[in-house]
Structure formats: structure tokens, C-alpha cells
Amino acid sequence: MIRIYRVALREYMENAKTKGFWIGILLFPLMIWLMLEVPRFLEEKGIPTRHVIIVAKDDAAGDISRQRLTLLNRQKSLSSLQQHLAKETADQRAEMLENTEFDAAELLEKLEEGLSQISPDAGAINPFNPEQLVEIGDLVPDELLLNDFRWKALKNLLLSQLPEGSAAFVEPELRFKEVSLPGDLTSESTNEEIENALRPYLRSEKLFPSNDENVDLFALVIIPENVFDGESQIRFWSTNLADTDLLDAITNSLSEHARNLEYEKREISTADVTEIAALRIRSNNFNPNKEAGEEKVGIRDKIRQYAPIGFVYLLWIAIFSVAQMLLNNTIEEKSNRIIEVLLSSVTTNELLLGKVFGVAAVGVTMQLAWIGSMITILRLKAGPGAEWVVDLMAAVISPELLIGFIFYFVTGYLFYAFLFAGIGSVCNTIKDAQNFMGPIMLILMVPLGTMMFIPNDPNGTIATAMSWIPPWSPFIMMNRMAANPPMSDIVGTGVMMIVSVIMVFWISSRVFRVGVLRTGQPPKILELLGWLRSSNS
Amino acid sequence: MATAIELKNVIKRFGEFNAVDDVSFSVKEGAICGFLGPNGAGKTTSIRMILDILRPTSGSISILGEKNASLVRDRIGYLPEEKGLYKKMTAAGIIAYFATLKGMPKKEARSIARELLQKYGLGSFMDHKCEALSKGMGQKVQVLASIAHSPDLVILDEPFSGLDPVNQEVMEEVIRDLKSQGKTVLFSTHVMSHAERICEDIVVIAAGKLAFNGTVQQAKAILPRRVRVGGESIEEVIPSLDGIVSCTPLQDGREGVLELIVEETTDSRNLLKSFFDAGIALDIFEVVKPDLHEIFVHLVGEDAREAAHR
Numbered sequence A: 001m002i003r004i005y006r007v008a009l010r011e012y013m014e015n016a017k018t019k020g021f022w023i024g025i026l027l028f029p030l031m032i033w034l035m036l037e038v039p040r041f042l043e044e045k046g047i048p049t050r051h052v053i054i055v056a057k058d059d060a061a062g063d064i065s066r067q068r069l070t071l072l073n074r075q076k077s078l079s080s081l082q083q084h085l086a087k088e089t090a091d092q093r094a095e096m097l098e099n100t101e102f103d104a105a106e107l108l109e110k111l112e113e114g115l116s117q118i119s120p121d122a123g124a125i126n127p128f129n130p131e132q133l134v135e136i137g138d139l140v141p142d143e144l145l146l147n148d149f150r151w152k153a154l155k156n157l158l159l160s161q162l163p164e165g166s167a168a169f170v171e172p173e174l175r176f177k178e179v180s181l182p183g184d185l186t187s188e189s190t191n192e193e194i195e196n197a198l199r200p201y202l203r204s205e206k207l208f209p210s211n212d213e214n215v216d217l218f219a220l221v222i223i224p225e226n227v228f229d230g231e232s233q234i235r236f237w238s239t240n241l242a243d244t245d246l247l248d249a250i251t252n253s254l255s256e257h258a259r260n261l262e263y264e265k266r267e268i269s270t271a272d273v274t275e276i277a278a279l280r281i282r283s284n285n286f287n288p289n290k291e292a293g294e295e296k297v298g299i300r301d302k303i304r305q306y307a308p309i310g311f312v313y314l315l316w317i318a319i320f321s322v323a324q325m326l327l328n329n330t331i332e333e334k335s336n337r338i339i340e341v342l343l344s345s346v347t348t349n350e351l352l353l354g355k356v357f358g359v360a361a362v363g364v365t366m367q368l369a370w371i372g373s374m375i376t377i378l379r380l381k382a383g384p385g386a387e388w389v390v391d392l393m394a395a396v397i398s399p400e401l402l403i404g405f406i407f408y409f410v411t412g413y414l415f416y417a418f419l420f421a422g423i424g425s426v427c428n429t430i431k432d433a434q435n436f437m438g439p440i441m442l443i444l445m446v447p448l449g450t451m452m453f454i455p456n457d458p459n460g461t462i463a464t465a466m467s468w469i470p471p472w473s474p475f476i477m478m479n480r481m482a483a484n485p486p487m488s489d490i491v492g493t494g495v496m497m498i499v500s501v502i503m504v505f506w507i508s509s510r511v512f513r514v515g516v517l518r519t520g521q522p523p524k525i526l527e528l529l530g531w532l533r534s535s536n537s
Numbered sequence B: 001m002a003t004a005i006e007l008k009n010v011i012k013r014f015g016e017f018n019a020v021d022d023v024s025f026s027v028k029e030g031a032i033c034g035f036l037g038p039n040g041a042g043k044t045t046s047i048r049m050i051l052d053i054l055r056p057t058s059g060s061i062s063i064l065g066e067k068n069a070s071l072v073r074d075r076i077g078y079l080p081e082e083k084g085l086y087k088k089m090t091a092a093g094i095i096a097y098f099a100t101l102k103g104m105p106k107k108e109a110r111s112i113a114r115e116l117l118q119k120y121g122l123g124s125f126m127d128h129k130c131e132a133l134s135k136g137m138g139q140k141v142q143v144l145a146s147i148a149h150s151p152d153l154v155i156l157d158e159p160f161s162g163l164d165p166v167n168q169e170v171m172e173e174v175i176r177d178l179k180s181q182g183k184t185v186l187f188s189t190h191v192m193s194h195a196e197r198i199c200e201d202i203v204v205i206a207a208g209k210l211a212f213n214g215t216v217q218q219a220k221a222i223l224p225r226r227v228r229v230g231g232e233s234i235e236e237v238i239p240s241l242d243g244i245v246s247c248t249p250l251q252d253g254r255e256g257v258l259e260l261i262v263e264e265t266t267d268s269r270n271l272l273k274s275f276f277d278a279g280i281a282l283d284i285f286e287v288v289k290p291d292l293h294e295i296f297v298h299l300v301g302e303d304a305r306e307a308a309h310r
């Protein structure tokens, strides 16, 4: 035992010293951080005020478009005010949360109820984004924002919520700013004249002179005279094809106006139209596998069904990352002939177990570091709300499920780890190893491909059949766990996995013993079979 | 004296080929034993079997009184023929690691590692990574790694190969030190001069078969005793002398020198006296002492050539 531990410890320490290990550990939180920060950064600072020219040959259309500019600007202002408020009140909210007991299950219940009342097209609401739970920007109607008086009142109301001693709120830069046509051009000029004159500015060849500063011209919007007929089109000029907020806002608002004009013309009341558009047919999902009275399928069940994908993926990553380490180390020991000294000190089994456990410990460290950094970042970014997520997950994933995941994770991991160590022992170079790895990688791709559709039919024929194939069993069973697979499948595949792991261990240990002392070409499959029978092993 | 290693009728077959073919020998406790044989004779294979890295096809092996090396592996030190180290570990780290695998507590292993490196002239390389060491230094580190846990029996497979003359001497010193500490040492080599200098016992194998097992003295007795003589009209006297088996002119270019093969009982002083009594003026009288190399060639000559063609 002590020898297994010592081999494992060396394996762990040596791997922990490699650059790859630290890059692996640090890269992941860095990536999450960037994923969270970059969009926010771009939103806050990255997008400078965009200067646009609106040439409206129809006055009503011009007014509507300009209103949209104001709306976008105020939305941005509101959002940054809200963020400021959230930041300044974070401590207060944390205190409040700490002092209120809340039951995750009850919360789920309420959430579910709440969600079912929101019509599907309000559906971008994600119950697991704690920030969105308190987002009010989306709830403030446009009319309010466009009313100068009420907008000011709203802002003052929000500002008054700032606790004492808070930092002052700094108004963000405008999202869009209209600039007027240069001197000799008017909205009466032809499109061609305007476009030719502005082309160099739109191409950013020149800065556009506006008042006393020169600015980068972002876009030119030409709205034709008879735009509401739906016949002529808006001409939108810009080199930036990604930022379509302005164009979308203008086309949407003009379309709405056009529709309203049309209703009026056909003498349909707009109130009726709104009412009719709000009509929704709802559905209720039931699961016949559940107890009477509990058949309703809620989000809890949905999460239960899809949460395993996370575990399948985790196992997959774990197997992949150890594969490389195990192959490298075994091949190093073999090509350095250290293996002979090792084998004079420890038995093949001790060596094999030590290596596999050592490398597993490296993998677990990495994953714990990832989970840890993810939670830390979530807490930093989302405040104490992140704990809800953990609590919610805990409410959804029962201990039985977790035990199942751990069992299949461990057996799946060991199955592949022993396999890779065995392969490493017969190869002299990484290149040799790649020949063996090809088929194994193909086998490993399968559960990755099926993991998305197994939850759709977790107890179907394909899923059940695949559960009984050892290399896939851990993945598929994890996938199915939440869907209450028959007990016979759980016990059966469980026993099968234990037997398979022992088998792979036994085979690897024999192959290892003969393989590590062998030099030259890797053996053919037939030869390998011979080794298993030979008394030497 | 107790035996440290004993092989009885050991056979190791690889496919159709007997790499070790019915070999029996023993190594006394506390002895330095040279394991001699040409390339491909089966030395490494035998050593691996002694260490239970390979299992014999048939026959039995006992080591330090046990049937199986894995039962006494903590008391054995092993330097394999092909040497290598973990590139990324430090010299001291690797010695300590191997010592802990032999059951030594960690702290002790670390201090021993440093002590040994200091003693054998690698003190300043202690914390260097193994990839930064020269081949010879690496080999020294590995030898030290095999003896750090103070084993009772040390098995060294070709410990001299790849070393420069200075380091070969250091290696010999290491082996003599082990002997003075009462350890048993078995080392294989195909270079006889080392064996000649440090062994008292030798085992010679050729083409998988045992050719000799005994002391160096006994080995030297295998070769016929030879005396080289030269002098005026010496040929005429020789037939009349007792105890001479044969007489042939020496082929090495010296004119008029004869090589006599004498009976084992013949005393060279009596022989010298008979020449004086016969009134011969001797130019040359030379008792040839066989060296290990000659004995080796004598024992394995045929097989060695055969093995080389395999």
C-alpha cells in the first residue's frame, strides 16, 4: 500500500510541476472571467458613442426614428444606473439574504409558477441567472422612458435608493448621437449626392466635422419619402455589420407604425389587435412514470434530465486529460528503462495502481480548482445570489443521483485509465501510441455524440442497449440516471462495470509486465493475446 | 557460508529459443561475484529472473533465503543494463524516491541521497535536473539510487559500460566499499579486467549455458600451465626432461622461443634447475600467468563467436 501511495505521490508531484498543469488550472477561470467581463467591458466602455446621420424624407418617420435613438440612449443609461445601484447595495442585499431563511425547493416551486404565467415570448428569462431576477430595465415600458418628465422622475427615484455614502453615479456616454448633414446638403438632396459626399467619412477615411469636434461617422440612414407604403426601402450605410441595434430599432418602430396606419385605414381598432395578439394556448406536461398527483413535469424535472450532460462531459474531459499524462509517463519510464528499477522495487500491480491514482489525483485537483474558481468568480460577479444556484442544483440533484454519478465516474475513469496505461506499456514513442489511440478516440466520441439525445428517450432501446457496452456504459448510464432507469439496468451495469474494470486492470497488468521490458515495434494484437496466456506474465 | 543467490536448472525460453538453458550456480553471501559472458549470453535475462522481473520457464531460484525476490525486494539493490532517469527530477530527488520505494522513510532517504552524492563527487549537482547531467554522471546517480537504501545484495548489470576510465575506477571503488560493508555484490560484464581486479568469485555463461562457477583461482587452474623458454640448443634437452606435456615454437615473432605446457605437478623451480643441470645458457625463462581474459576466451571462445552471429 505504502508503495502504491509513493508511486502515486511522485506521479502527482511531477505532474503538478509541469507547465501544462498550471496552464490548465489557470486558463479555465481566466476564460470564464473573460467570458463574463468582455461583453460587459465592451458594453460599458468599449462601444464609444456612435455618430449617425439620419436623413428622413418623411417627417413622421424621422420623428419615430429619432425617438428610438433617445430610447436606446435612455435604456443604456438606465442599465448602467441599475448596475451602479446593484453594486452599491450589494452589501445590504447580502445581509438581507443572510438573514432570510429560504427553502430552495419552495423557491423552485414559486419560480415555476411565475414562469408559467409569463407568456413564452417573454421567455428570455433564465431562472438561473440571478442578475436577471432583479433586472428591471426590461420591465420599464418604452412610453415611460420616452416621456421626459417621467424618465427624470424614474431616475431620481432610483438615485434616491442609493445608500448613504455611495459613490456618485456617472452618466454613461450616449449610445447614439445624431449629427447633421454637412453644410451644402439637405434632406432634399438626392440619395446619390448625399451618399457620394459622405462615402469617405463612412469609410473612415476622414473624420466627420460636427460642431467643434471631428468624429468618426458610424452610419448613414436614409429613410425614403413613401416608407410607410412598404414599397421603398431604408438605405443603411455602415462598414460595421455587427452592430445592428440602431437599424433594428428603426425598422421595428417604423414597421409598427406602418401596421398601425394600416389598421386605421381598414378601421380595425388597435386595442383589439393587441388583445388578439396576446392570445396564447398553453400546455401542461405529464410524466406517466411518476406517482399519481405528481405527474406534472416541471423545470425541476427538466433540469434533472439535462444536468447529467454536465457529468458526462466532466467524465469525458477527465478521461481525455489523464490519457495524455498516463501515456507520456509510461512511455517515458519505458524508453528511459526506469521501469526495470521500478519493477525491482514494486510489483506491476502496485506500479499500475500508483500511476493511475496519482494521475487521477492530478485530474481531480484540476477539476476542483475549476469548480472552486467558478464559484469564486460567480460570487464575485453575482454576489451572494450565486449560492442560490448551488442550492437549486442541490435540490434538484438528489443524493442517490450523486452517488450514481460518482460510481459511474469512478468506474469509467478507471476503465480508461488502466487501458491507457496498458497501451503506454507496449509503445516506445508517442507516435506508436497514436496508432492505438485512434480507435479508442472513435469509441470515446460516441457518448459525446449521444449525450444530447439520450435525455429525449432515456429508457429507449438504443440507450438501454448502449448501457450494456462497457466502454460506453458509464457515460450512457450517467445520462439516464435522472430518468429512473429500471433497477435491473442500474444493478446489472454496475456489476458489469466493476467486473470490466477488474478485467481491464488484469489485462493491463499482464500486458504491462511483458510490454515494458520489450523494445522495438509495438506488438500485434495476436501477440498481445499470446502474452495474456504466457506464464511469464 | 550461506548463499545469497542460488539458481537450480533454470531455463528461460523466448518462443523457440532458450536464452538461458539449464543454468545452475550460486553466489556466497558477502562475496563479490562477477557474472561474465559475451553479449547475448543470457546475463541480463538471468538477472531479471533473479529479481523476479521475468519468471523462469522452469527451474528454481532462491534469493536471500527466499523463493521469490519480491519477498525480499527491500534488501536488494538493482542497476539495470539500460540506464535512464526521470529527466525532470533532481539527482537527489530521484535517489530519495527510489530509496523510499524500498521502504525507507522519506526524511532519511533525503539525507542519505545528499550524503551519497557528496561522497562520490556529485555534491554540486544535487539539485540539478537529471536531464542536465552528463551520461556518466547520470549513471553514477543511478548506481547511487540502487544502493541508497543500504541493501544486503546489490545486483549491477554492466555497471562499467559507458563510463570513462576515471569513472570506471570510481565504480570499482563503489563495489569495494560495498564489499567492505559486508554486502553481497553480483555484477555482470563482458570486460574481464574489472572482474580480475575486484572479484573473488566468477560465474561464466555462454550461449545460455553455464561455463564456469567458482573462484578466480579455480578458474586460472583450468588453463594448462605454460612456461616459455629460449636458449642455445635448448630443443635437444627438452625430450629428456620430466613433467613436460608438449613443446611448440611460440608464434608471436620471437625467434627461438618455445612454449612448454607442463604438468600441474611440475614445480617451475625444479624445471629451472634441470635446465641449469643440463648446462643450458637460458635467454628466456618465463612462467606464463593466465589472465582472466584468456580463461574467458578459453571457456567461451567457440560460443562467443556463435552468439555474435545470432
Ligand SMILES: Nc1ncnc2c1ncn2[C@@H]1O[C@H](COP(=O)(O)OP(=O)(O)O)[C@@H](O)[C@H]1O
Pocket: A517, A518, B014, B019, B037, B038, B039, B040, B041, B042, B043, B044, B045, B046, B310
Ligand atoms: N524479451 C525477449 N524476447 C526475446 N528474446 C529475448 C528477450 N530478451 C532477451 N532475448 C534474447 O535472449 C538472449 C540473451 O539476452 P541477454 O540476457 O540480454 O544477454 P546478455 O545480457 O548476456 O547480453 C539474446 O539472444 C536476446 O536476443
Ligand SMILES: [Mg+2]
Pocket: B040, B043, B044, B045, B081
Ligand atoms: Mg545484458
